[in-house]
Amino acid sequence: MFDWLIVGAGFAGATLAERLASQRGDRVLVIDKRPHIGGNAYDRYNDDGVLTHQYGPHIFHTNSEMIFKHLSQFTEWRPYEHRVLGRVDDMLVPIPINLDTVNKLYGLSLSSDELEGWFASRAEKVADIKTSEDVVVSVVGRELYEKFFQGYTRKQWGMDPSELDRSVTARVPTRTNRDDRYFTDEYQFMPKHGYTRMFEKMLKHPNIKVMTQTDFREVRDEIAYKRLIFTGPIDEYFDFRYGKLPYRSLQFRHETLDQPWFLPTGTVNYPQTEDYTRISEYKHMTGQVHPKTTVTYEYPSAVGDPYYPIPKAENAELFKKYERLAMNTPDVWFVGRLATYRYYNMDQVTGQALATFRRIQDSVPIGADGLADRPAARIQAAE
Numbered sequence: 001m002f003d004w005l006i007v008g009a010g011f012a013g014a015t016l017a018e019r020l021a022s023q024r025g026d027r028v029l030v031i032d033k034r035p036h037i038g039g040n041a042y043d044r045y046n047d048d049g050v051l052t053h054q055y056g057p058h059i060f061h062t063n064s065e066m067i068f069k070h071l072s073q074f075t076e077w078r079p080y081e082h083r084v085l086g087r088v089d090d091m092l093v094p095i096p097i098n099l100d101t102v103n104k105l106y107g108l109s110l111s112s113d114e115l116e117g118w119f120a121s122r123a124e125k126v127a128d129i130k131t132s133e134d135v136v137v138s139v140v141g142r143e144l145y146e147k148f149f150q151g152y153t154r155k156q157w158g159m160d161p162s163e164l165d166r167s168v169t170a171r172v173p174t175r176t177n178r179d180d181r182y183f184t185d186e187y188q189f190m191p192k193h194g195y196t197r198m199f200e201k202m203l204k205h206p207n208i209k210v211m212t213q214t215d216f217r218e219v220r221d222e223i224a225y226k227r228l229i230f231t232g233p234i235d236e237y238f239d240f241r242y243g244k245l246p247y248r249s250l251q252f253r254h255e256t257l258d259q260p261w262f263l264p265t266g267t268v269n270y271p272q273t274e275d276y277t278r279i280s281e282y283k284h285m286t287g288q289v290h291p292k293t294t295v296t297y298e299y300p301s302a303v304g305d306p307y308y309p310i311p312k313a314e315n316a317e318l319f320k321k322y323e324r325l326a327m328n329t330p331d332v333w334f335v336g337r338l339a340t341y342r343y344y345n346m347d348q349v350t351g352q353a354l355a356t357f358r359r360i361q362d363s364v365p366i367g368a369d370g371l372a373d374r375p376a377a378r379i380q381a382a383e
């Protein structure tokens with residue numbers, strides 16, 4: 001009898017498995033329907049020997065010392081600051097929009113102070129900033145919004161930014177200085193030997209068993225366990241009782257080229273042209289030295305594996321209905337990007353899993369039988 005069945009071997013599932021086994025001595029079975037661990041962060045050396053992220057580029061960044069220290073138990077790190085260029089009006093310019101972006105695009109030589117005024121003269125007044133369009137036009141105006149955000153967002157999400165919650169485009173700031181880093185977090189690193197190696201270390205514990213290519217729906221009645229941690233899509237867990245929660249998918253096209261480099265930076269975005277949103281080149285991130293290089297094109301898609309919850313009001317409403325079901329399902333804990341329908345980065349999912357672990361510590365006595373009294377709230381926000 002396992003103390004825990006954990007569905008999903010990504011950041012949420014692996015973080016919890018490790019804590020439960022190492023801190024409580026609980027017996028844990030982790031299953032994943034994919035043929036590997038690591039969830040969407042899975043990486044591998046491809047047939048040409050280039051370290052590649054199977055599900056698109058994953059760059060670790062966080063402001064949380066606690067989360068960084070926690071993961072540092074399972075990997076060494078390589079410092080890496082991600083940079084992105086956008087192909088806009090046939091030029092390659094920095095994204096997020098900064099001083100150099102505007103000067104290059106318009107042939108100007110503004111200072112930072114002057115750029116503030118330049119933005120202010122173009123910014124549209126929006127009384128109540130609600131949507132992903134509002135966030136951008138209220139800072140840089142409509143022209144830059146259309147060049148950088150509208151087309152990219154329509155491709156990525158299949159809808160106009162005016163239909164999406166403001167939190168989506170708010171992920172990308174606007175700068176008046178020359179900082180061209182994509183993230184400004186205090187800790188910006190890549191796991192030195194890759195994500196999969198880090199997950200292997202997390203899950204290497206005598207109390208943890210891992211079964212890949214194992215779908216929960218096929219084995220749920222055949223495994224004896226006391227409690228469940230579910231990190232897959234929450235609507236699937238409840239057999240889509242209230243209808244499908246929309247998730248956005250991507251198709252990845254990986255290409256290995258017989259040349260050492262392809263892009264000037266880790267990622268190039270295409271906000272105006274092409275069917276794909278961006279191309280990423282892993283060697284920039286991993287630091288691998290190799291005569292060949294592997295790149296990935298991302299094509300957004302309505303069908304396929306669920307990758308992104310879609311932040312908009314009606315979806316949040318539907319999620320709340322599933323969340324209420326979750327609250328009333330004893331001994332099942334919902335954690336991670338798909339199960340809590342939150343557009344979280346890896347560090348946030350790790351933080352959410354660690355917070356869930358603390359909650360388990362507070363409420364589940366070691367060795368307790370299943371179906372014991374449990375507090376209602378099992379969905380934990382990130383810290």
Ligand code: FAD
Nearest residue numbers: 008010011012033039040056058059216232336337345346
């Ligand atoms: P997942 O990694 O999705 O793991 C859930 C697992 O559950 C999956 O492996 C799935 O196979 C399994 N599962 C689902 N249903 C079942 C079932 N019925 N039975 C068995 N197993 C099941 N974050 C960053 O911090 N930085 C980045 O640069 C970054 N880039 C990203 C780029 C892309 C293209 C995408 C899609 C995401 C990116 N992210 C990034 C986000 C990051 O992938 C997530 O935050 C993180 O992987 C979420 O971990 P998770 O454990 O919640 O979910």
Ligand code: UDP
Nearest residue numbers: 095148149152153156168169171172269271
């Ligand atoms: N975005 C955009 N143009 C860009 C980059 C981002 O319009 O050049 C918008 C788009 O809606 C995207 C969101 O900002 O989905 C968040 O971007 P991020 O790079 O964080 O997306 P992720 O890496 O999570 O796919």
